[in-house]
Amino acid sequence: MRPPIASLVVLLLVVAFLTVIGIDGVRAAPIPQAVLNGEQQIAADTAQSLRTAIDAEARTVRGTAHAYSATSTSTPATTLKALTSARTTVLGGALLDRHTGKLLATGGRTVPLAGVNATTAAGHGTIAPRLVTSGGTPQLLYFARVTLPAQQEDPDQDQYQAPDRAERQWLLVVTEALPALAAYGDGRRAEVLDPSGAALATAVHGTAQPAAGAGGLPAAATRAAHGSGSDTDASGSLLGAATSSRRAVAGWAQVASATGPGDTDDLGLVVLTSHAAPARTAAADYSRFALEAAGALAGLALLLGLALHFSVQRPLLRLYLSAGRLARGASQDWPTASAELSRPVPVHGFGELARIGRALDSLRRQLLGESGPQEFPARRGPGYRALAVIGVVVVGCWAAPMVFLLNRADTVTAVPAAVRADQQARTEIATGRIRQSLDQSYTDLSAAAASLPGGSRAAQTEVLRRCLADHKQYRSLYLLDRSGGITLRVGGTPLRTLVHVPGGGGITTVNTSGRIPAIAAYAQVQAAKGKAKAAGLVLFGEIDVKALNSILPRPKLGSVWVTDGHEKVLAASVGYRAFQSLPDSGLSRLARSTQSAPGTPGTATSAVHLTSSGPSVDAAAPLAQSGPTARLGWHVVTAEPAAALQIPAVQAEQRTMLAGILGLAVGAACLGWLHVVVIRPLRAVAVLVERLAGGDRRTVLHPVNHDEIGSVTRSLELIRQALAERDRAARSGHAAGASRSLRENTLQR
Template sequence: MSSRSAQTVTSRAAELAQEQEELLAWRRRALTQQLPAAAFPAGTSAPSLAYLWASFFVVVAAVLGLTVNAHTGALPAIADSQRDIAIKLANGFEAEIHQETTVLDRILQSRGSLSQADLLVRAIADGNRVTGAAIVDMTTRKSVVAKGDAVPLDALPNPLPSGHPVAVTTADGPMLVYSAALDGTQSLLAVQPIFMRTLRLNPDAKHGIHLLTGDGKSSLLQGAHAIDVAHQAKVFDGLYGITSSKVREVIVDEWPDTRLIAAAAPVGRTGLVVVSLLTAPVAKGTTVTKGLLIGASLLAVALLSFLIMRKSLVRPVRELLNQAKEDASGATTRERRPLGVREAHRIAKALATTVGAEFPEGRRWRPSVTQGLALAAVIALLWPAAAVAMVWRSPDPQLPAQLVRDGETRAESAGFTLGHFLDDGLATVSRTSRLVKTDDLAATGHTLQRALADDDRLRALYLVDEKGEVLSKTGRQPLRTPVPVPGEVGIHLDDAIGRLPVVYAYNELPSGYAVIGEFDPDRLLGQIGRVKGRVRVVDSELRTLLDSRGYVAYQPLTGRLAREVAVEALPGVTVGRGAAADGHPELAAAVGMVEPASVAHLEWAVVVEQDVSGVRLPEMVEHRWLLLVAAVVVGIVLVTHMWQFYIFVVPLRRLAFFADKMSSGDLDHPVPPQRHDDIGAVAICLEICRQVRHTGSARFGGALRLRGEGPDRTTVLSLADRAVRSHSRSSKG
């Protein structure tokens, strides 16, 4: 062959190669335009990326959460407890103020023709806590008539605010001044010294309860001074006249290992502020080092699980898609590599079969996608399992003595509130019994109605005869068993009414008749429900009578610690425990109800239990964060793996099923894509390769569409014809 002929052949070969490259490039472009673009979150990489990013945010949140609590100072649990005590004391004062205001309003409404002197006598006599009253000319601010303790007119603001009392501090201590207008110039002023029942304060912590009044003065109501009086102004600065509760931690330079905690709460709009002030030892919070270790371990486990997800699903599908695009474009692959995942390997084998290429078998066993993702899930769940095990096996913290004292205070508060609630109901029944007329049941009915309307403690108020039968009633249907009353006057529990505790107050008349008032169980629950924690009232047999969290009456008291403190408290003492016998942290306190005297014979005890898991101790904070992070990680793992399984694994296995048929020589069944994502693109490429075996290389790249054999019925209309047809359609409508 001459040199010229050789050059011609070489040139022709180069032209054919160039044409083949241009054809392949055109096919690739056409195929790319037809294949779905699997952008986030449709691609197979979306779940693993979502898992990694979510794990990263969880790591950051865990580290920040533990870092925020890594401060040195008083225990937050003590501060929270003091805030709760201050709020409860303030609410108690506010309830007393409301009661006194109601009494004074009732006196003024029923004044009638009473003289000014008689009005003052009645105000002091009927008021439970008012010790002095005066009628004052507000224009001259001078007293016209006075009785009892003097009204501190000089300490009162000018003008007096209307609608609520004013708190002032005098030489005798803090007091409240109530005001009620009588006419255009005169007003009734009544004074009430502020006292407080005895609390179980911690002398070791120098715990004291202070009252701040609107005139910028403070008084110690109970307890000890935690700091010198000369320095109290700095501690109380900013607490006068507050409108919401506050907690302040004060650092004293001379006390390196002790902090001052001041918890304050306002009493309505009176300007009175209750402050609980005590000392607390310095304690370390959560450690930053532990937070970093927790975050680093979680991030390492998340990265390992992420890599396994990528190797099990994302990388095989990407390699398979690249090979499928080449085969669907008609490109020749010199060497085909076996894929490491079973489903991808089966699909790659089908691609090789359709294009007539050799495919290496490689090793016989390959893991499936499900097995790889299951391994990634197991590794990802190792961290939550380790976190739960760490919390489960870690030693329980020792509760501070101050929390135990505060628990005893709450128990006494609940017992005090419930006892006086019952005693006030008995007072209503006794007062009503002096007004009823047994020979005039109609008048008695009106008397009972008025008494029940003024006292919402009772659900029913009625008159019974010597046998206990109801003669006249008002309110709801009586539940008490119709038997004679057990005595002359008192409070009794009728435990013969199934699962409902029927508590009633009674007062026997000289005629043998008696007035009975049944207490509303919901109101009884409302009294004990004001205390933080779970409150239960039990009798001498340790049967549950009331439970703030819902209950069935007369069920045995549950919980060994609760039973222990209840037994010790029944004689009338206050008992608190900071841990059970087995060392598991619990906080329970109980008090025997012996005050007032009208409830002592009931032999009841009030048991208060507090959930220690919610207390802000450093160890409990770490445990809660670990459990929270573990729960979030478990949720992330479940969501991402269910996403991968149902959205990607199931279609991939279905495609592998079709691929097995094609590898066995069955090329008659089409391969439909299930979703427009990476696996759907592989299915389209596999379908193109299958069609090539039937229609030839014209199907490479998916550029041509099959035409039908019938005539083409499409007709292009002229502009005139389209206008005529459009006009005819509009005229028909």
């Protein structure tokens, strides 16, 4: 009996304490933590985009060198021209002899080769890019090996010489500018810092400039990056000096691989993003509310404990003592029994305990022989079950306002405008990643298509197989003839439903229904030199939708969807069915609103929507305004629950609701425990003791629990046995007296 009541009081006091700790811990700082976290994630997303661009360029340089078919007549000059002339991003190139490090050929701008050891660099394994400065301009050096046939012309002589190895290698070195840096969000500045903290590239979006006091942020970001230790993809946020009502907020992230050794790990680059965020002048304080709510719950806990103590615990203990006294009196001899049975049984409490008390007093009188069996009315008043229900209702009166009414976050004003802007900026960055991936797929396919003309069927098959092996995003590569039939295929079975051959090149979807979206890059195969043009010959590369799904998830970005022009889902970071609608109509409206006028590419937008699970920060952006994906009309839509963001108003609402749920759960659990171990057994005992007082001497009373109610049941069984024995004795005495009277009457006759 005591554990449920004590647990109820103690646990409710614990919930009150947690309410104070939790709600009082919500602090509305001048710059919300959600804004700092958003800037950190924007820096991390920008760093990932930069890392992806560098990695893709390094793979392209290596892939071009690997695919180059050198002959015995190839010279360094012709080889360098073939490897670099078709690529507009290359500023300059050089070929070095692997064994001697001798410069064999150069092209374009002078390649800064100081510190480049050709013998060491051309060893086994991939060669990571290197950051150099030439003429005050930062550049990246990319390296690749060019394998030569067994016979190779010596550039210093006019005759062929037998090499000392079966094959030789040249080292290709190309220099390129840093990938273009983009800044998203009005007034945001993005910078790429070298290991010393110097800015290598800068981009500013919009006309607004960051607040003054941001000058020391690059040095602080570099120190933080250097102090991150082995965490190569570390990121963080910084606060600059405040001016007027604004303060500089910055995020930094290392440009390094998050999944293991990568091409950018040794560059030491750091991305720094910053913007001026409005600072709040009045901070919300929830400490008073926390104390009031906790005090109300503590008061309820003490009141419930006292009520249960005086209405259940004390009456039951007195009943337990009275039942034991009657049991002793029933089992002892008369002089002693009279002393035990002479005192009436006090009737305490109400409900089941009052019924048991009245029945026990009737049994006491029956043991004394003062009365016979007594019938009790079948209609009874409220019992202790009602008391438990009232206790739950009382706790619910405190919990219900906490869950449904108090500290409600306003959907419109709870989420700061800066947080919505950050979600929109991150959506634009995600759009850039997807566009970059699709554009790269088209570029790779175009390079493969350029290698097909003039080759035999076996040579073309080998080109496609090599392209499929080098570019994991493709699930199938195939050639279409003029009629739309497949003439050559490698990889999986195509998902296409197209029956016509498209012109030009780009990215398209080749189905509009089914279980898997068929997204494909396509490029025209030009006629070989000196041959008639093969009209209608197109190379298709179906892109595995899993490759798109894998680049969508980002920390604290929420759910991400790629939709077609009709707002049907093509790819997503969460589970989905192909061509299904977006999960919320507000998201569909948001995606449509990005297109300001029919036929226009549109602009990104964001909003806060109220969903069944609370407010959600949503954003949408068109996929592309130019390039191979511009004609698709696709959108990228993101939705992040406000509950996942560290917004003070939302945190206060969440913790208030949690406190109410905890309080109600604790109250219901403890009172339910009391009902199971005390109230329900009391109801059963009340029925049995009334039946016993009514004359039922046959039903054996078995104690179920080893507690106060079990002791009362054992005492009742002793009383039943005493009454049954007395009844048997009375019946035997009555029978003996009747026999004696009969004999006396017979003798008199």
